[in-house]
Amino acid sequence: MRSSLFARSRLGRLLAPVLGACLVLGAGFSSAHPATAAPLPTAPAAALATPKAPLPSAVALAAPKALLPTAVAPGGPVTKAPDQAYHPATAAIDADLSAGKLSLDDALLYKLLLLRSQAGLPRAYRPTVSLHDGTPIVMDITASLAKASPTVQQYIQYWLASPDARKKLAAPTLTGVRGPAADAARSLLGGIGALAELTYTTPAGHFAVHYYNSGTDTSTLAYAQELGGYFEQSWSYYSGHGYSLPSSPFKVYVKDLGTGLYGVAYSGGIFSDPYIEVNKNFAWAPPNNDPAGTAKGAMKVTAAHEFFHQVQYATLSGPSRAGESWWLESTATFMEDEVFDYVNDYYNYLPTFYSNTNRSLDTIGGGYETVLINKLLKESYNGGNADVVKDVMNGIGLFTSAEESMNAVLTGKGANMKDGFQRFALWNLMTGSRAGGGYYAEAAQYPTFSNFQGNYTLGPANAAHRNITANVPKLAAHYFRITPEAAQTVGKSMTVEVQRASDAGLATVVVRRPSGATEVTPVTFGADNKGKVKVNKFKASNVTEVVLVMSNGDLSNSQSFTWSASLDKPLDLVFLIDTTGSMWDDIANVQAATASIVDTLDHNSEDWRVAVAQYKDFPVYPYGEPSDFPYQAALAFSNNKAGIVAAVNTLSASGGWDWPEAVYSGLMGAITTQGLGAWRPDAHKAIIMMGDAGPHDPEPFTGNTLFSVVAAALSAGVGVSSTPATPAAKTPDVGIMGTNNGAHIYSIVIGWDSDAYNYFSQLSHQTEGEVFRALNASEVVAAILNAIGSASDGASEPPSCEPGAKLTWAAPLFPPDPYHLRLADSLDIKFGYGDCGRFIRDESVMVLIQDQATMNDPDAYPVVAWVYGHDIAIDDGARQYSVRFDPSRYGLAAGTTLHISVYFGERLAGQALVVTE
Numbered sequence: 001m002r003s004s005l006f007a008r009s010r011l012g013r014l015l016a017p018v019l020g021a022c023l024v025l026g027a028g029f030s031s032a033h034p035a036t037a038a039p040l041p042t043a044p045a046a047a048l049a050t051p052k053a054p055l056p057s058a059v060a061l062a063a064p065k066a067l068l069p070t071a072v073a074p075g076g077p078v079t080k081a082p083d084q085a086y087h088p089a090t091a092a093i094d095a096d097l098s099a100g101k102l103s104l105d106d107a108l109l110y111k112l113l114l115l116r117s118q119a120g121l122p123r124a125y126r127p128t129v130s131l132h133d134g135t136p137i138v139m140d141i142t143a144s145l146a147k148a149s150p151t152v153q154q155y156i157q158y159w160l161a162s163p164d165a166r167k168k169l170a171a172p173t174l175t176g177v178r179g180p181a182a183d184a185a186r187s188l189l190g191g192i193g194a195l196a197e198l199t200y201t202t203p204a205g206h207f208a209v210h211y212y213n214s215g216t217d218t219s220t221l222a223y224a225q226e227l228g229g230y231f232e233q234s235w236s237y238y239s240g241h242g243y244s245l246p247s248s249p250f251k252v253y254v255k256d257l258g259t260g261l262y263g264v265a266y267s268g269g270i271f272s273d274p275y276i277e278v279n280k281n282f283a284w285a286p287p288n289n290d291p292a293g294t295a296k297g298a299m300k301v302t303a304a305h306e307f308f309h310q311v312q313y314a315t316l317s318g319p320s321r322a323g324e325s326w327w328l329e330s331t332a333t334f335m336e337d338e339v340f341d342y343v344n345d346y347y348n349y350l351p352t353f354y355s356n357t358n359r360s361l362d363t364i365g366g367g368y369e370t371v372l373i374n375k376l377l378k379e380s381y382n383g384g385n386a387d388v389v390k391d392v393m394n395g396i397g398l399f400t401s402a403e404e405s406m407n408a409v410l411t412g413k414g415a416n417m418k419d420g421f422q423r424f425a426l427w428n429l430m431t432g433s434r435a436g437g438g439y440y441a442e443a444a445q446y447p448t449f450s451n452f453q454g455n456y457t458l459g460p461a462n463a464a465h466r467n468i469t470a471n472v473p474k475l476a477a478h479y480f481r482i483t484p485e486a487a488q489t490v491g492k493s494m495t496v497e498v499q500r501a502s503d504a505g506l507a508t509v510v511v512r513r514p515s516g517a518t519e520v521t522p523v524t525f526g527a528d529n530k531g532k533v534k535v536n537k538f539k540a541s542n543v544t545e546v547v548l549v550m551s552n553g554d555l556s557n558s559q560s561f562t563w564s565a566s567l568d569k570p571l572d573l574v575f576l577i578d579t580t581g582s583m584w585d586d587i588a589n590v591q592a593a594t595a596s597i598v599d600t601l602d603h604n605s606e607d608w609r610v611a612v613a614q615y616k617d618f619p620v621y622p623y624g625e626p627s628d629f630p631y632q633a634a635l636a637f638s639n640n641k642a643g644i645v646a647a648v649n650t651l652s653a654s655g656g657w658d659w660p661e662a663v664y665s666g667l668m669g670a671i672t673t674q675g676l677g678a679w680r681p682d683a684h685k686a687i688i689m690m691g692d693a694g695p696h697d698p699e700p701f702t703g704n705t706l707f708s709v710v711a712a713a714l715s716a717g718v719g720v721s722s723t724p725a726t727p728a729a730k731t732p733d734v735g736i737m738g739t740n741n742g743a744h745i746y747s748i749v750i751g752w753d754s755d756a757y758n759y760f761s762q763l764s765h766q767t768e769g770e771v772f773r774a775l776n777a778s779e780v781v782a783a784i785l786n787a788i789g790s791a792s793d794g795a796s797e798p799p800s801c802e803p804g805a806k807l808t809w810a811a812p813l814f815p816p817d818p819y820h821l822r823l824a825d826s827l828d829i830k831f832g833y834g835d836c837g838r839f840i841r842d843e844s845v846m847v848l849i850q851d852q853a854t855m856n857d858p859d860a861y862p863v864v865a866w867v868y869g870h871d872i873a874i875d876d877g878a879r880q881y882s883v884r885f886d887p888s889r890y891g892l893a894a895g896t897t898l899h900i901s902v903y904f905g906e907r908l909a910g911q912a913l914v915v916t917e
C-alpha cells in the first residue's frame with residue numbers, strides 16, 4: 001500500500017516525472033551473508049549493517065530525495081518512505097542537495113559517477129561501503145532526470161543506454177555546464193572506445209551474450225557460453241510456467257561491475273532496448289551451496305534473478321513497476337531459488353531481514369531480504385506451487401499495489417493478509433534452533449531468531465510485567481520473550497493478556513519446553529479486543545521460553561498493543577458437593593473421574609491445593625432426615641492426588657426430605673474452611689459447588705441469606721464468623737463491587753430447576769465466579785472441568801476495569817426519585833460494561849427485579865422476574881446491554897416499589913422505581 005491516497009491513484013502514479021528517461025529497474029545483490037545460517041560462515045559486521053535500498057515509488061519520483069539515515073536501529077523509527085530509491089552511498093550527496101549546497105544537475109552527475117567512475121568523485125562523496133547494488137542509484141537518477149537541464153538530461157540518457165547503442169550515438173558533451181561536477185563527469189567521454197565486441201548466441205537462440213577480448217571488460221567465450229546456458233535454463237523455467245517473456249535474442253553484456261555487484265537489469269529507454277549487465281568475475285561472491293563452487297552459483301542466480309526482472313517488465317506497466325520495487329526484488333530473489341534451488345544464495349540476505357522484522361515489510365533493505373514472504377505463500381498457501389507469485393504479479397496494476405494483490409490472492413484461498421501475516425510472523429520465529437515440522441522447509445538453515453523487542457523474566461523477583469505497549473508498523477511484527485527466573489522452582493501458571501487497537505492486529509503465544517516440544521496458541525480476542533493465554537507450570541525446569549508474537553497485517557496503518565504477563569496466584573480450591581439422595585448418579589460420575597479432574601488441575605500448575613466438603617440438609621422434619629447434616633468436611637487442603645480421590649470416594653448420596661437444601665450452611669462451612677485448614681493469604685480462593693436444588697432463603701436455624709453468604713465470601717480469609725449477622729436486607733446501591741480478594745463461588749447447577757439456577761447465579765456473579773449448567777449426570781464432569789478452567793483463570797491477576805457502570809433508562813420512565821413507570825408501559829433497561837466486557841459470557845449477565853416491600857419478609861418470595869443469558873440483548877458497538885421489562889405481565893399493583901439490580905463481571909448496579917397507573 002502506498003503512503004497516501006494520492007500515491008494510490010492513477011493520477012499520482014502517472015504524474016511521476018519519469019518522462020524522457022529510460023526506466024531502469026534492476027537487481028543487484030548484497031554480499032552480506034548470514035551469521036548463523038549453516039553452512040555459511042559468519043559475515044563481517046560491516047556487511048551485515050548495510051541495508052540495500054528499495055526502488056522509488058511513482059510519487060517519490062516527483063520530489064528530490066531527503067537525506068535518510070544509513071542505518072536504522074531495531075525498533076527505531078523508520079524515516080524512509082516506502083519504496084523510495086535510496087542507497088547509503090548517496091547519503092552525502094543527498095544531504096548537500098537538501099541543504100542547497102548542490103544543484104540538482106550537480107547531484108545527478110555525481111550519482112552517475114558513483115556508477116561509472118568513482119575516482120572522479122570528490123572525496124566527500126566517495127562511498128565508504130560497497131555498492132552491492134547500483135540499480136537504486138540508477139532509479140534515483142532516472143526519477144529526477146526530467147527536472148534536470150536539457151544538456152544534463154541528454155548526457156545521462158546516453159550513459160544509461162546499452163553499450164552497443166552508445167557506439168551508434170554521437171557522444172554528448174556538457175557544453176555550457178560549469179562546475180566541479182561537470183568537470184568530473186567529462187572524464188567519462190571516450191569510455192566506449194573502439195573495443196571489439198564479440199557475441200555468443202545460445203543454441204536455442206534466446207540470448208545474445210556480448211563480451212570483450214580486451215580492456216577492463218575482458219572476458220572469454222567459455223564464460224559467455226556458460227552464462228548463456230544459465231540464462232537458457234531460466235528461460236525454460238519461466239516459459240514452462242506460463243510467464244510473459246521479452247523478445248529474443250535478448251542482449252546480455254558481460255561487464256566489469258566491480259566487487260560486490262552481481263548484475264543490473266535495464267528496461268530500456270529512448271536510446272536502447274532492454275538489456276542486462278552481468279559481472280565478468282564472481283570470485284568475490286559470498287558463500288553459497290553450489291557444489292560446483294561459489295562463483296558458478298553466483299552466475300546461476302544472477303541469470304535467474306535478472307531475467308525475472310525482464311519477465312516483470314514484460315508483465316507490468318512502467319508506473320506499476322516503479323511503485324513496487326521491494327516486491328520486484330523480493331520475487332526475483334525467490335525465483336532464483338526456484339530455478340536453481342540447490343544454490344541457496346538467498347541465505348545471504350536473511351540476517352538483514354531477521355534484524356528488521358519489526359519494520360514494515362516494504363522498507364527492509366532493497367527487498368531481497370523479504371524473500372521469505374514468497375516462501376510462505378508457496379509452502380503454506382499454495383501446496384508448494386511457486387506459481388502463486390505469478391498470481392500476485394498478475395493482480396498488480398495502476399490501482400492495485402503488490403500488498404493489495406497479495407491480500408486478494410490470499411482471500412481467494414480462504415485467508416487474508418491479516419491472517420497470512422500472523423502466520424508469516426510465527427514462521428519467522430520458528431527457524432534455526434527453533435525449527436521443527438510444519439514451518440519453512442529449510443527453516444533449520446535460517447538464522448535463529450533473536451530480534452526481540454523486549455526480554456522479560458518472571459519469578460520471585462518479578463511476579464508481573466504490566467501495561468507494556470507496542471506500536472507495530474504495517475506489515476511488521478514485534479516479539480517479546482518471557483523466561484522463568486532461575487529461582488522460579490515451583491510450577492505456577494502464568495497468564496499473558498493482550499489488548500489491541502483493532503482487529504488488524506493479531507497475537508500468538510509460543511511456549512517452548514526443555515524437551516523440545518512447542519505449544520503454539522493464537523490469542524482469541526473478544527469483542528473488546530482483549531484476550532489472554534495461560535501457560536501452565538511456568539518454572540525454570542519446565543519452560544525454556546514464552547514468546548509473544550504481535551503481528552500487524554494492515555496494509556496501511558500501524559497497530560498498537562498493550563500487554564501484561566504475570567504469575568498466577570496459588571489456587572486453593574474447595575469441592576463442595578450436595579450429597580442428598582437425588583445426587584446419586586452425579587456423585588458416581590464424579591467419583592469415576594476424580595483422578596482425571598485432579599490431573600487437569602495439576603496440568604495447569606503445581607501450586608494448588610484441594611479440599612473436599614459436603615452438605616445435605618438440617619436433620620429435622622420437614623427439612624431432612626435424622627442422618628442429614630448441613631455441612632461436613634471430608635478432606636483438609638491437600639495436593640496429594642491419591643488422598644483427594646479417596647476423600648471423594650467416601651461421599652455417598654442419601655437423605656434430604658424437602659427440595660431445598662442447606663446450601664448456605666455448606667457454603668459458610670467452605671468459606672470459613674471449617675475442618676479444612678486455612679486459606680493461604682496469597683491464594684486465589686475458589687469454591688466449586690455442585691447441586692441440583694436451591695437453598696432455603698433465609699435458612700432456618702442459622703438465618704443465613706444470599707446476601708450474608710456473599711458478604712462472608714467477599715471477606716473470606718480475614719476471620720469471618722461462620723454465621724455472621726444478617727445485614728439489612730437491601731440490594732447494594734448503584735456502583736461497583738470492586739475486585740473480590742475473598743472466596744469466589746463457581747456454581748454447577750444440575751438439572752432444570754430455575755430457582756436453583758437463579759440463586760446459584762447470584763452467588764457466583766456477586767463473588768466474581770461463574771455459573772455452569774449440567775442438564776444431567778453425564779454432563780457433570782465436563783461442567784466441573786469448565787469450572788476448574790474458570791477458577792484457574794481467576795488465579796491470574798485481575799485486569800483493570802473502568803468504574804461507573806450505571807443503569808440508564810429509556811422513556812417512558814419518568815421522575816421523581818424513585819423513578820415511576822406506568823403499568824401499561826414497557827421499560828427498556830440499559831447498562832454499559834466498558835472495559836469489563838472481557839468477563840461477559842453467554843450466561844454471566846443477570847437482571848433481577850424484586851418487590852422491595854417483601855425483600856425483608858423471610859416467608860415471602862420477593863423476586864418478580866429474572867432475566868439472564870440469551871434473553872439479554874448485547875450491542876457491542878455501544879458496549880451496552882438492554883432488557884425490556886413489561887410490568888403488566890406480572891400482575892403488579894399500582895404503587896408497587898421495585899428494585900432492579902444488574903449483576904455482571906465485576907460490577908453490581910441497582911435502582912429503585914415505582915409502578916404507577
